[in-house]
Amino acid sequence: MADDKKLSKVEQIKLESDYLRGSLPEALQDETSHFAEENIQVLKFHGVYQQDDRDLRRQLVKEGKERHYMMMIRARIPGGVMDADQYLQFDKLSETYGNNTMRITTRQTFQLHGILKSNLKETIKSINDVLITTLGGCGDQVRNIVTSGAPHEGPFYDKVRKDLLAVVDGTSAKTNAYHEIWLDGEKLDLNEEETVEPMYGKTYLPRKFKIAFTYEGDNSADIYSNDIGIVAHRDGDDVAGYTLVIGGGMGRIASDKKTHPQLALPLCFVRPDELVKTCQTIVTVQRDHGNREVRKFARMKYLIEARGIEWFREQVEERLGYKLTPPRELKWETSHDPLGRIEGVNGKVHLGLFIENGRIRDTEELPLKSLLRDIVTTYRPGVRMTTQQNLILTGLTAEQVSEIEQKLRGAGFPLAGEHSPVLLNSMACPAMPTCGLAIAESERALPSVVRELEGALKEIGLADEPISVRMTGCANGCARPYIAQIGFVGRIIGKYDVFLGANVAGTRLNQLYKEMVPVAELVPTLVPVLKMFKAERQHGESFGDFCARVGIEALQERFTPVS
Template identity: 40%
Template sequence: MSQEKLSPIEIIKEKSDGLRGTLKESLADNYTGTIRPDDEALIKFHGMYAQDDRDRREERAAKKLERLFSFMIRLRIPGGLISSSQWKAIHDISEEHGTGVLKITTRQTIQLHGLIKNELRTTIQEFLISKLDSIAACGDVNRNVICSAHPQVSPLFKEIHAYADKISTLLLPKTQAYYEIWIDGDKVYERSAEEDPLYKKTYLPRKFKVAIAIPPTNDIDVFANDLGLIAIVKDGVLKGFNLSIGGGMGATHGNADTYPRLGTIIGFLDSEEKIMKAAYEIVTIQRDFGNRSDRKLSRLKYTLDRMGVDNFIKELEKRTGFPLLPAEEFKFTERTDRFGWLENDKNEWFYTLFVEHGVIKPYQKSFLHEVALLNICDYRFTCNQNLILGSISKENKTRIEQLIQKYKVEEQDSNLRKNSMACVALPTCSLALAESQRYLPHLVTKIESILKKHNIENDAISIRMTGCPNGCARPYLAEIGLVGTALGQYNLRLGGDSLGERLNLPYKEHLNESEILLELDILLEQYVEENKEGDTFGDYIYKKFYTS
């Protein structure tokens, strides 16, 4: 592609000197709380976003003050597993340098908001002391590799889960800019040692996401990812993985060329060596064939649809040097997290705590901190934005149960609420058109009343909301999807299945709260009266409105 056709971000990456840009100079600019425009693109590769409080823009503009700038930092935690000491470090850092609020993301990690510029280096250094980093947690690279979260799903969980870290390490950028800028302040070693055969100078056209599913659970929404690995276990042995490619949730309002897409299963691989090689080469195909002129059309899903699945497979097999095998059979039977206490095959106990939309409430944070001080368990984040305390002995289970009682963390939440997800949206996300995380809990309360009215308050209907069409909370895979179009207005999408294997479809656009509630009231009443086959709500709606 010629230089003239490259998007502005491509030019910034190419001239960035290995993602360094002028970040050092930006950090030294004491006259502003933000960084230089080009550096806003580069800092994402270091796991951070430059943000401002949109709630206070008008107030500060009236006072002729610059916007209230801050930064969000997202950690790279492959598979979402950390130790008690690492949780304690995250807790302490959030209290000292952030707003105190911890957010579990839909990609199985933690992010902190409200960090001011002159404390970024100290924050990152303190994370590194606890062996935590934010390298490649954002940006046009492979991001946090996710994996089914609960060890109870398979006796081979540990073996399969280990692939998250292996793939994350394989696909890390080679540049030492992160350590140079945030840790040492000087060159770590000669630039020639940084040659990156995977990402080269311009990295990927857009972000890349990898997920590992362990049937029967699809808690990670494997088909929403650029690359999905589905573990195939037979007779107690991991035989390999099915490969799914081209999943992605993002779209743009009013642009028919953009769309959410489920991943396509292209085959099976039967060894770790082949899996790692295939993962690497799928990234190189996206690097070489992805759209670098229009970022709205640059994800792997568009590359795949433009090339065609058969041509993509041919290119992959040429690069790997081995053929894909026919896909193996598998079955998903669940997508939700397994709440409360459960025991695995090794007599270890796990406790799943419901964290609404990933925002850890103050009393939950106090509970989790006191548990961490005991140093008797690990911490596991789920892609449904919840948290698992794990690897607990029978003796230590009692100690944690006492703390559960002390902090009263076992709320009696409805199945609808436990099946709800929301992105951050306002006030910090620059892309948000509408509320999401702050609003969905209130909307769920009103929908709960409708469910109770129709005597289906125990139904586990999935509902997901985002403040824009980018799809961070995967609303296109919900039975009820709400996608923000403007303040107080949402597109209502219906008919997704309960297992993450079918996209929902547009139902009505630009609805306000009253209109949303009215539509759902009518549809839920029809569901109760007409559902003679025992379908889930999503299946009922799909059959009624979207099939002939």
């Protein structure tokens, strides 16, 4: 760990925060509309980002007014699993205190936007009232642990779920600050032998830390984009063990070529009883050796890149006190969310709904939010979010699913089979107007781009081709654009870098094809490559595999105009 003199500004804030308290209690009592910088950083650990409405910035400056500040709250919902009451609580809070929308994130949880500072405490308390926390939603710690969206049932899956929750508990922050600040808890007085944060210490981790679970064969959770990917191996109704891959991460800075996305590398195989301790140990290696001086190099992927996977393995083994078992070879059969009717056990049926870009709201054309509220209130299903921003209603009867489908169709909501494959495989981050890091549109831009692409694919004769398309408003990659067959990454307002060539399984990164392409030219830029794909593809070859086989440089040479 770097000494105090070399700590970055954020590290200093964490060090002086008194285990995530900062001056939040005092700041919540004043009448200002926003928090100071030190508390902004501490708030992230509590699941809160301070934002402002960027659409209003220019007008407010003209009027001599301050920015329209508001908070985004991100919950921690392990595996994205909720009951009906929990879903309805988020729905209620989004209307009482938020902007009347709910956002399913790529981390399999809900975000509420538009919360005013004066309503922040009551909103967080109300989320906790239904036994959901926001602690760990953001910040330099292990964040919401995700898994495959498929609503599997049976003893094997129950055991994996139990192990997932054990890792959640074993890697969660232990500070009492959250309860003191948001739930009116009393500050605990610890004796000298007790440690507030036995795993994290005073400065927590150098950067955010992501963990994903899945079952061998199903990579719908994109485990290779996580700091730790955990793959369950089945032995009948039992869990034979888990293969761990480590060091993945999507973030990069477009102007700094030393930053880059990275896919996780195989580390080891562990028995179920070894899982929690091994995960904790991996976290502590990153805690002690991760870069705390320069935040853009603070993710664990850069530590592994600098020291090597063998060095990292040796560090873990030394702390555990035994040699790690080599990882098992992994094979993948699917990377798609289960949508439409999904047959369960004991006569139960689940229904997977495509939620475009994860945004649940009412519009004049489609009152989706009200419709889902009515369905959840009436039928009381379980609710499961996915890392691809979709929603699955679980534990229904076939008759109930038929009634729900009828309601959805009657309101004008297309069922999964009525969407094109390219739309079903599209994702965008929120970006404008709420995200302070966005430098281009994403959620508001992708729908029209995808529909234009739908038309182009139909004209070319590729309407049924399941090509994944992901867009982000900056290079941080929250929608995982670097493992999409087509990735659009915002560079400046109205212009995007275009990436091509990832594979369907999510085990290969794409590559930069074109830079600074205006949004109106995104689809026209792709059309020549798609036509070449249609004419020259090998049998069963995906678009991403075609681009990788032909080579990005060859595509650039063929389709770059001669000046």
